Structure formats: C-alpha cells, structure tokens
Amino acid sequence: MKLDAVTTEYRGHARDLGRHAAQSQDIELVVALGGDGTVNEVVNGLLHDGPDPGRLPRLAVVPGGSTNVFARALGLPNDAVEATGALLDALREGRERTVGLGLTSGTPGSEDESVPSRWFTFNAGLGFDAGVVGRVEQQRERGKKSTHALYVRQVVRQLLGEPHRRHGTISLERDGEELASDLVLSIVSNTAPWTFLGNRPMYASPKASFDTGLDVFGLSRLSTASVARYGTQLLTSSPERGPRGRHAVSLHDLTEFTLHSKVPLPLQMDGDHLGLRTSVTFTGVRRALRVIV
Incomplete structure (x- = not known):
C-alpha cells in the first residue's frame, strides 16, 4: 500500500x-x-x-x-x-x-437549534459526567497528565460542587412522550463498555452495541449513599449486569430522542467537552461507517 x-x-x-x-x-x-x-x-x-x-x-x-x-x-x-x-x-x-454511530443535533424550537450536528463513536453525556470531562480538560490545560487518578479526583470535586445532585433538571423525551425526568446524570452509549478505569471495563449500558440504536443510563439522585451504591455497581459491572436501582433509568436501542434541561448543562461526546446546552437531540444511525477489525 x-x-x-x-x-x-x-x-x-x-x-x-x-x-x-x-x-x-x-x-x-x-x-x-x-x-x-x-x-x-x-x-x-x-x-x-x-x-x-x-x-x-x-x-x-x-x-x-x-x-x-x-x-x-x-x-x-x-x-x-x-x-x-x-x-x-x-x-x-x-x-x-x-x-x-451516534449523531447529535440542535433541537428545533430550542435556543440550541442552530448548534451544528456532530457524530460520536462510543458515548455522550449531558450533566454530571460531562462536568467531570470539563474539569479534566481544565487540568490538562494547566499541564496535568491525563491519568485515571486525575479522573477520579475530578469526579469527587464535581460531586461536591453539583448543585442539583438531589433533584436533577434533565428530562428524556421520545415522540412527544416523556420517558424519564429529573435526571442528574444522563449517559448515552453507542457500545459497551461505557469506559475503562485502567484495564477494568465499566458497563453503564451492557446491552449497547455498534449493531443497535443508542442506549441511555440515567440517575435521578447523586446523594452520598447513591454515589456509593451506583459507583460500586459500575466498578463491578459486567456484560451481563449493569447498575440498577430505584434512582436508575436504563433504556435500550433508541433510534431518536431528546434530552432537555431546565438549566444549561455541560455536554460531552467521546470524552470531549463541548460547552453548555439546554436541549440536545440524539439519533442512532446504523451501518454508518466501515472499520478495519
């Protein structure tokens, strides 16, 4: 070649x-x-x-x-x-x-309507996890090396500074129907695992796949007890079992849906912080790109 x-x-x-x-x-x-x-x-x-x-x-x-x-x-x-x-x-x-792949776009009729569309390969997030990504990027701009320990520290700092940890501002809608509300954290997965901590895979949505639509995992509370419970479940998650509980929302194989927030929240895609948004429409596009494996 x-x-x-x-x-x-x-x-x-x-x-x-x-x-x-x-x-x-x-x-x-x-x-x-x-x-x-x-x-x-x-x-x-x-x-x-x-x-x-x-x-x-x-x-x-x-x-x-x-x-x-x-x-x-x-x-x-x-x-x-x-x-x-x-x-x-x-x-x-x-x-x-x-x-x-996943595709995001501005939601018609919202203040983010004119935001350009953008593709993502494995995950996106609106809210808490995107805030962590933003904190990590700030530390890297100050010369800190991107390590898993850095991510863990920023998770703790984001948690301590999260103003909506007990009552979230995010709602998920599909075809005019509200499927979830009052979420603090919303993770959209295009594949599994969601991410890795060192060599340990973490499965927020174990059923997510490159061959299906998008999966969503959300949490409506981030109290100390909830963080301990769901954090432990993420660390011990597997392809067969992900986080679960009364504050957790899990949705599988969605083609199109919209995340709305009552206040501007950070958005991340594939670990890249993209600023604050109040509304983002997600589309799962099947068979979008050929890759060598």
Whole structure:
C-alpha cells in the first residue's frame, strides 16, 4: 500500500484531514493514531456529507491516548504496536465491520437549534459526567497528565460542587412522550463498555452495541449513599449486569430522542467537552461507517 503520514497541528485538523479523505477519489483507508478525541475528529470529517459506507474510505484506529475506548470496544489491543499488527493482519485477510454511530443535533424550537450536528463513536453525556470531562480538560490545560487518578479526583470535586445532585433538571423525551425526568446524570452509549478505569471495563449500558440504536443510563439522585451504591455497581459491572436501582433509568436501542434541561448543562461526546446546552437531540444511525477489525 501507499501510505501518506500527516501530523495534526491544531484542534480540528484531524476533522479537516478526514473530510479531505472522504472527498478524495483515491484514498481507500484512513488510519487514526491517537486518542478518542482524535478518532472523533476523523470520523466527523469522514461523515461531513453524511454516511455512505460503500463510497467512504474505511477507518482503522491505532490507540494512542489514555483510554482508547473506541479501539478497545472494537476488540483491538490497547498497545499501539500490537494493534498495528492486528490491523495489518485484518487488512491482509480483508476483515472489516460496518458499525453504527451516534449523531447529535440542535433541537428545533430550542435556543440550541442552530448548534451544528456532530457524530460520536462510543458515548455522550449531558450533566454530571460531562462536568467531570470539563474539569479534566481544565487540568490538562494547566499541564496535568491525563491519568485515571486525575479522573477520579475530578469526579469527587464535581460531586461536591453539583448543585442539583438531589433533584436533577434533565428530562428524556421520545415522540412527544416523556420517558424519564429529573435526571442528574444522563449517559448515552453507542457500545459497551461505557469506559475503562485502567484495564477494568465499566458497563453503564451492557446491552449497547455498534449493531443497535443508542442506549441511555440515567440517575435521578447523586446523594452520598447513591454515589456509593451506583459507583460500586459500575466498578463491578459486567456484560451481563449493569447498575440498577430505584434512582436508575436504563433504556435500550433508541433510534431518536431528546434530552432537555431546565438549566444549561455541560455536554460531552467521546470524552470531549463541548460547552453548555439546554436541549440536545440524539439519533442512532446504523451501518454508518466501515472499520478495519
């Protein structure tokens, strides 16, 4: 194969490169070496004009970040050299998979109506978890290294500063029907696991899959007792069993729904903090992109 290597130089550069590849007539494969944020940019570039798996270049991911959820969810090793070997074997053998992705957009009639659409590969969140992501990004901008210990510290700080921990402001609606309300935390999953703590997978929505629509896990209370209960359940979760309880909401295989909030809340996608929103519409798009596995 003929390989052109390009180093990204600014935020959004990987998206621009992905868009160029999608519009090119002679690029068959895009390899993203980096973390989940880099992969997200590449995917948004490839799908700038919408999904078309038969026409668009295929995507391969070499993990180069701190967590690499998307690559690991595809079954790739978390080591860059080992993953490269696995991808080369897959290319020789012609192994690929067409995966579904999540798409967010501004909700018609809301103040966020004009917000551009954006794709995500493994998860998104409105509320508490997005606030944690924002805190981690602030620490990284100050020179702190992105580690799992840093995430744990920011979870504690976000919890202590959460003004709506006992009565949330988020509601989930589908086709005009309210499926859940008063949520403090809302995690949208496109695959399982939700994330990793070191080498430990954590399953917020164990049934989530690249082959189905989107899953939602929500919590309506984050009291000290609730955090201890659901935190322990997440740490001990498995592909067969996720968090459960009277303050938990679990929904599976949704095609389209909207999260509304009474107050502006932080939004994250694939671990990237995207600012404050009051309303976000989510769509699960099946068979959106071909990936090498």
